Amino acid sequence: MKTHLNCPCGEVLTGSDEDVLVERTQAHLAQVHPTMSYTREEILLMAW
Numbered sequence: 035m036k037t038h039l040n041c042p043c044g045e046v047l048t049g050s051d052e053d054v055l056v057e058r059t060q061a062h063l064a065q066v067h068p069t070m071s072y073t074r075e076e077i078l079l080m081a082w
């Protein structure tokens with residue numbers, strides 16, 4: 035189960051499970067990096 039992701043901006047995103055992590059990552063991208071978008075598969079590839 036992957037629950038952490040290091041965003042290229044230096045922020046570490048965490049979630050209690052993969053679904054939450056993907057949601058939180060997409061919310062972070064929308065807020066901080068509106069020009070970037072990743073699919074669930076891409077997010078989970080980068081997650082750890």
Ligand SMILES: [Zn+2]
Nearest residue numbers: 041043045066
């Ligand atoms: Zn970021």
